[in-house]
Amino acid sequence: MSQVVAKLGDEILEEARAEAQRRIAKAEEEAKKIIEEAKARAKEIVEEEKAKAEEEAKLLERRILSETRRKVSMKILEEKNRLIREAFREAYEKLKNVKNNLYAKSILHLIEASAPTIGSETVEVRFNRKDMERANKLLKGVKLSNVKLTVGKEPIETIGGFVLTTSDGRIRIDQTFEARLQYAEKFLKKEIAKILFAE
């Protein structure tokens, strides 16, 4: 009997040991799988981070380059405008010292061109103090049909040119050099830019 029990005992223990080995081996397999999965996931994590960084780098490049291009375009435009303004400023300074004969020619031309457009038979021309003193000389030779020209008694503040008004003062044409320069600055800008920046 005891031999039977001993044999049975050995078998049970052997089976238990085998089962223990199986479980451990299974666990080792599972552990190996966990590590392999972790390694694979780790690779994915690195790749994902790299892909995100590459996208970020592209955005960064686009943002910095577009900002730089915008800034330099503005700078170039500002410089062009500054040079154009400089031309107008220089013209303004030169207009203060136009030679007498050219000045007279200009006044004559401008009066003859603008007085008929005011639509009145009597037109008052107003000059600055200097021109008021030489008004007769300036207006000598003006050819106007159906328009009577009188010289205003109050001087105006201007470097040159004149202001025309109807006798009731309701219509006014500003032909001072300042007004003409201001107007020219608006519509002549493109042409001046073309001249200034030509090769």
Place this chain on the structure above:
Amino acid sequence: MGVRLLSLETLKKIREIEEEAKKTIDGAEAKVQEIIRKAEKEAEKIKAKSVEEGKKEAEKIVEEARKAVEEKAKKIEAEAESQIKSLREKASANMDKAVERIIEEVLGVKP
């Protein structure tokens, strides 16, 4: 009837064997838990390390891109400066002509 009763000693021996077998299985089960726990811990370490590595790689990529784009931006700025210089030179050469054209327009007659 042919039935033979097991002696107390035999029963005791069988119980001891069963106890030992259970101990062996329990021991193995503890080891199994330990193996799995250790593997999971190792897996976490691997993943955490990869997160760090990923971050480092990402920083490197962004930093290299930043340096490269800053170089490009510098080139664009240098080109603009040279363009501005050229504009100034042209404007300086053509200023008198431009001023003359403005004066002509204001006077209404050619100087």
